[in-house]
Amino acid sequence: MTQVELAELSRFLFEPVAIGLLSAAMVAYLYAMSATRIPRPDGTVAAAGRRSEHAGFVLASLGALALGAHIVVRALAAGRMPLGNMFEFSTIIALTTVLVGLVVIVGRLDRADLMGFLLLGSVLTMAAALLVYTEPGPLQQVLGTAWRAIHVSAIVFAAGLFTVAFVFGALYLVRDTAETRLRGPGPASGGSLGAAHAADLSGGEELDTVDGRMWPDAVVAGDLDGVEAEVVAEYRSHMRATIDPWRLAAGTFLGTAAVSWVFWVQGIRAGEAAFGSGFTRFLGINVVMALAAVLAWWAVPFLPSAATLDAMAYRTIAFAFPVWSFAVIAGAIWAEQSWGRYWGWDPKETSAFLTWVAYAGYLHARATRGMKGRNAGWLAIVAFGVLMFTYYGVNLVVSGLHSYAGTV
Amino acid sequence: MSRIDTSAPPEANPSVRRGPRRPQGPWGFVLDSVRMAWRWLTRMKTALIILAILGLETLLATVVPQQPNVPITVADWRSGAAGPGQVVSQVIDLFGGYDVYGSPLFLALLLLLFTSLTACLIPRTRAFWRAARRGRPPVSRNLDRQQHVATFTSALDVDTAHDRARTTLRRQRYRLRPPDADDLGDGQVAAEKGIISREGGSLLFHLSFYVLLVGIVLGQLLGFNGQVGVVEGQGFTDTPQAYWTNNPGRWWGADDHSGFQLSLDQFNIDWVREVRFAGTPSLFEADVTVTERDGSVRSDTISPNVPMVVDGEKIHLLDWGYAPHVVIRDGGEVVFDGTNTARLNSQGFYRTAIKAPGADPDIGLAVGLYPWAPPGDDGQPIITGAPWDDAPVLLVGTYRGDLKLDQVQDVTRLDTTGLDLVDLAYVRLGSEVELGDGITVEFPELQKWVGLQVSDRPTVPLLLLGAALLLAGLVPALYAYRRRVWVRAVTDEHGDTIVTVAGRAFQRSEAFLAGWGGLVESLRVALDGDDPVGDGGDPAAPGATPNDVFDPVAEPDRDDHDRDTTKVTT
Ligand code: HEM
Numbered sequence: 001m002t003q004v005e006l007a008e009l010s011r012f013l014f015e016p017v018a019i020g021l022l023s024a025a026m027v028a029y030l031y032a033m034s035a036t037r038i039p040r041p042d043g044t045v046a047a048a049g050r051r052s053e054h055a056g057f058v059l060a061s062l063g064a065l066a067l068g069a070h071i072v073v074r075a076l077a078a079g080r081m082p083l084g085n086m087f088e089f090s091t092i093i094a095l096t097t098v099l100v101g102l103v104v105i106v107g108r109l110d111r112a113d114l115m116g117f118l119l120l121g122s123v124l125t126m127a128a129a130l131l132v133y134t135e136p137g138p139l140q141q142v143l144g145t146a147w148r149a150i151h152v153s154a155i156v157f158a159a160g161l162f163t164v165a166f167v168f169g170a171l172y173l174v175r176d177t178a179e180t181r182l183r184g185p186g187p188a189s190g191g192s193l194g195a196a197h198a199a200d201l202s203g204g205e206e207l208d209t210v211d212g213r214m215w216p217d218a219v220v221a222g223d224l225d226g227v228e229a230e231v232v233a234e235y236r237s238h239m240r241a242t243i244d245p246w247r248l249a250a251g252t253f254l255g256t257a258a259v260s261w262v263f264w265v266q267g268i269r270a271g272e273a274a275f276g277s278g279f280t281r282f283l284g285i286n287v288v289m290a291l292a293a294v295l296a297w298w299a300v301p302f303l304p305s306a307a308t309l310d311a312m313a314y315r316t317i318a319f320a321f322p323v324w325s326f327a328v329i330a331g332a333i334w335a336e337q338s339w340g341r342y343w344g345w346d347p348k349e350t351s352a353f354l355t356w357v358a359y360a361g362y363l364h365a366r367a368t369r370g371m372k373g374r375n376a377g378w379l380a381i382v383a384f385g386v387l388m389f390t391y392y393g394v395n396l397v398v399s400g401l402h403s404y405a406g407t408v
Numbered sequence: 409m410s411r412i413d414t415s416a417p418p419e420a421n422p423s424v425r426r427g428p429r430r431p432q433g434p435w436g437f438v439l440d441s442v443r444m445a446w447r448w449l450t451r452m453k454t455a456l457i458i459l460a461i462l463g464l465e466t467l468l469a470t471v472v473p474q475q476p477n478v479p480i481t482v483a484d485w486r487s488g489a490a491g492p493g494q495v496v497s498q499v500i501d502l503f504g505g506y507d508v509y510g511s512p513l514f515l516a517l518l519l520l521l522f523t524s525l526t527a528c529l530i531p532r533t534r535a536f537w538r539a540a541r542r543g544r545p546p547v548s549r550n551l552d553r554q555q556h557v558a559t560f561t562s563a564l565d566v567d568t569a570h571d572r573a574r575t576t577l578r579r580q581r582y583r584l585r586p587p588d589a590d591d592l593g594d595g596q597v598a599a600e601k602g603i604i605s606r607e608g609g610s611l612l613f614h615l616s617f618y619v620l621l622v623g624i625v626l627g628q629l630l631g632f633n634g635q636v637g638v639v640e641g642q643g644f645t646d647t648p649q650a651y652w653t654n655n656p657g658r659w660w661g662a663d664d665h666s667g668f669q670l671s672l673d674q675f676n677i678d679w680v681r682e683v684r685f686a687g688t689p690s691l692f693e694a695d696v697t698v699t700e701r702d703g704s705v706r707s708d709t710i711s712p713n714v715p716m717v718v719d720g721e722k723i724h725l726l727d728w729g730y731a732p733h734v735v736i737r738d739g740g741e742v743v744f745d746g747t748n749t750a751r752l753n754s755q756g757f758y759r760t761a762i763k764a765p766g767a768d769p770d771i772g773l774a775v776g777l778y779p780w781a782p783p784g785d786d787g788q789p790i791i792t793g794a795p796w797d798d799a800p801v802l803l804v805g806t807y808r809g810d811l812k813l814d815q816v817q818d819v820t821r822l823d824t825t826g827l828d829l830v831d832l833a834y835v836r837l838g839s840e841v842e843l844g845d846g847i848t849v850e851f852p853e854l855q856k857w858v859g860l861q862v863s864d865r866p867t868v869p870l871l872l873l874g875a876a877l878l879l880a881g882l883v884p885a886l887y888a889y890r891r892r893v894w895v896r897a898v899t900d901e902h903g904d905t906i907v908t909v910a911g912r913a914f915q916r917s918e919a920f921l922a923g924w925g926g927l928v929e930s931l932r933v934a935l936d937g938d939d940p941v942g943d944g945g946d947p948a949a950p951g952a953t954p955n956d957v958f959d960p961v962a963e964p965d966r967d968d969h970d971r972d973t974t975k976v977t978t
Binding site for chain 2: 137145311318319321322325326329332333336337338339340341342344345347350351353354357358360361363364365367368386390393394
């Protein structure tokens with residue numbers, strides 16, 4: 001096959017094959033999440049839920065395979081390692097999230113109920129990758145060293161892990177809001193960790209006597225075994241009712257806009273009209289994220305407990321942080337080798353450092369009593385915003401502006 | 409945590425250590441303020457706030473161009489030619505936003521951060537040291553109320569059971585409470601693990617910042633870097649005067665230069681010419697010959713990732729451009745004959761300025777070089793953006809007047825404020841063109857030049873050490889977890905030995921829980937026990953999720969190791 005044909009094949013594998021498979025897997029897992037959370041009178045789980053979970057696993061595995069094949073074919077088309085530009089980075093970030101989901105989240109931790117949203121994260125990452133699509137092509141010579149390869153693969157891997165953590169962190173905040181409000185005013189309100197802890201102490205099914213509470217804490221935390229079906233249905237609608245989806249969507253729209261404006265600015269810089277395709281992208285990203293938030297709102301009664309989500313976000317970040325640290329160090333070694341300066345505060349170095357500081361802030365917040373729970377959860381969201389802003393912003397806008405000193 | 413019992417007679421209470429005598433008056437005020445500031449600095453929230461401000465500053469630096477990186481863009485922002493305008497620019501300047509990393513605010517924040525770091529590391533290190541030297545795990549008064557509990561009966565007598573439990577736990581690298589320190593008298597075994605690696609890792613991680621700081625600061629003081637452009641066939645000598653720009657550290661002396669002489673034999677560059685990716689360099693390297701001070705000569709090839717090292721100084725290839733040889737005649741007399749370096753600009757051509765103050769009045773040429781501009785049907789060059797020099801053409805704007813050479817100037821730009829445009833013309837390679845006012849411009853030859861950087865960074869090994877310490881500390885700081893295990897054997901009314909194993913994790917409860925079954929099993933086997941009774945789960949909350957932050961008492965008893973743990977519940 002010629003290079004051009006290979007390029008076309010790789011693109012085909014990416015879109016529609018991989019995106020299609022992963023989207024289908026996402027739908028299957030989301031359905032499974034809702035179905036397996038409906039206990040039947042005999043206490044078993046609807047078979048449809050299990051079947052759909054298995055279908056999701058197969059589809060997601062095939063999707064990961066297609067994405068892997070895409071990467072290999074693209075590497076052949078370009079004749080080099082597929083770690084050269086933003087499109088390729090985003091692809092690997094997406095693949096990382098899928099693989100982490102399949103191997104760790106489903107395989108080791110048995111949390112298939114989180115896979116739907118995880119796959120949503122990877123599908124959105126892939127869609128965003130298409131916004132920065134580049135034909136497979138040769139790489140500048142300065143980019144072809146071993147340390148660079150180490151640096152880039154580590155940083156992309158860590159970014160994939162941070163994406164996973166963001167999914168957990170965002171779901172945590174939604175779920176925690178619902179749990180806190182469902183518990184109503186009482187000693188346990190004001191921070192889920194305290195609340196979840198109180199749930200542990202209360203010892204299960206006992207209904208709380210504090211005024212304004214209607215639900216056993218264990219039910220609020222998602223333990224529905226042995227609870228009657230009507231109660232479950234009512235509890236579910238009550239849990240959704242605690243959150244106004246419009247406000248959630250609007251908030252998500254605005255929060256996303258804090259990052260996605262770089263696409264708008266990029267369009268204007270490229271000479272488009274103020275409301276040209278850059279604006280469309282900006283708007284599109286915000287709307288999609290707002291829709292994702294509404295999906296999370298719909299799913300809130302099916303989600304794992306806030307405490308679980310919080311712990312998973314923390315563990316993911318705790319794993320990713322050393323990887324990121326190592327990647328930054330490898331980048332400094334590469335810079336010293338290629339440019340004779342290990343650190344120059346150029347926009348990319350600055351953004352890597354900034355992301356590191358943001359996640360260090362999260363880890364500190366988690367280690368500080370009084371800062372745990374929601375505050376730390378918000379920090380995780382902000383840190384991911386910083387990562388995305390520096391990733392897209394620096395690559396699309398800033399480095400085009402202050403041309404890269406020293407890059408030959 | 410005071411141990412003073414107010415209802416007891418005074419002699420029953422331990423003597424309270426009095427603080428040092430407080431000075432009164434203004435000194436007292438100063439001292440109190442310092443003490444308060446110090447206490448504020450030791451709080452982790454403070455560190456978080458400082459980190460946040462530092463992050464905001466850094467964010468500013470990604471958005472606003474930085475003087476050391478892109479001085480020309482900064483000049484454009486300041487003058488309002490680019491960026492958000494002059495007013496905003498002045499505000500940015502007010503905060504030192506064009507040189508964030510050199511600004512007093514940034515340095516002050518860094519200082520504050522390190523002070524805060526020091527303030528919180530001193531007590532932590534002390535506590536860690538104490539714990540590592542003679543910390544002993546506390547006994548538990550009520551094993552049944554710990555996070556994880558398991559029970560089994562053993563065929564051994566109580567003392568042997570305790571001994572075997574000790575051996576087993578020691579083999580699993582638990583730290584044991586010495587039996588003679590037992591103040592409850594029931595002979596229970598108390599063991600602890602993970603505190604050294606977790607807290608030690610965290611300390612190592614934070615301490616590595618000092619190593620990095622020292623490495624960076626010393627590197628600034630002791631290092632050198634300079635940039636120089638060299639045209640093919642020419643060279644330079646490693647002396648301070650030879651560099652276009654140089655940046656010696658304060659402790660770097662002129663005699664620290666190794667004084668080699670370098671000449672550029674040839675510069676090879678080529679590009680991908682396939683239309684889709686045209687312009688990506690495919691070959692980029694410089695053949696050089698270096699004569700060291702001791703007379704030894706060596707030839708080498710420098711390419712972007714492969715610097716040449718001469719006597720500890722690294723020579724990197726960073727930049728390149730074309731260097732047109734131009735001859736200017738004014739009324740038939742040569743007023744300029746030389747090769748100027750031209751740099752690629754954002755409009756896709758190579759720009760330089762030629763200044764001939766020897767003419768009267770001064771002649772200045774603003775030169776744009778188009779390396780591939782083949783002649784079209786009308787003989788006019790067709791301008792392409794391609795970088796290869798298959799058909800080079802100069803676009804020359806000729807000026808006369810005052811070059812203002814007494815002022816600081818950009819070598820590649822002409823200050824046209826004192827000049828009048830005479831003519832604008834294309835000059836093809838190998839030709840000579842007559843312009844107005846008796847001026848002719850000849851373009852006999854096109855060469856290339858490379859931009860080299862020479863640097864000496866003596867503290868790189870120290871920085872690598874700092875980075876290694878950082879990673880070596882970070883991993884255990886996040887992964888190791890502190891946990892305690894208690895084993896107590898008692899004889900029940902039938903004369904059987906009942907063994908209770910209790911455990912508690914301070915972090916990563918889920919990891920502890922995962923290993924709990926194996927731990928109990930190893931103890932049961934060692935103690936000849938029957939099948940355990942407890943399932944090892946969390947007795948208090950069956951549906952609870954393992955979570956390492958649940959624990960409300962995960963941190964506070966860091967230096968309170970002998971405290972009774974019966975108050976600890978989950
Ligand atoms: C550049 C700045 C800093 C970074 C990147 C950083 C990073 C970290 C990280 C990654 C942890 C591990 C968190 C965990 O165990 O969950 C940690 C823990 C800690 N840091 Fe920092 N740190 C910085 C500065 C400081 C400063 C200035 C202080 C002092 C106020 C401080 C105090 C602490 C403390 C007390 C812990 C222990 C938390 C625990 O053991 O749970 N750090 N730090």
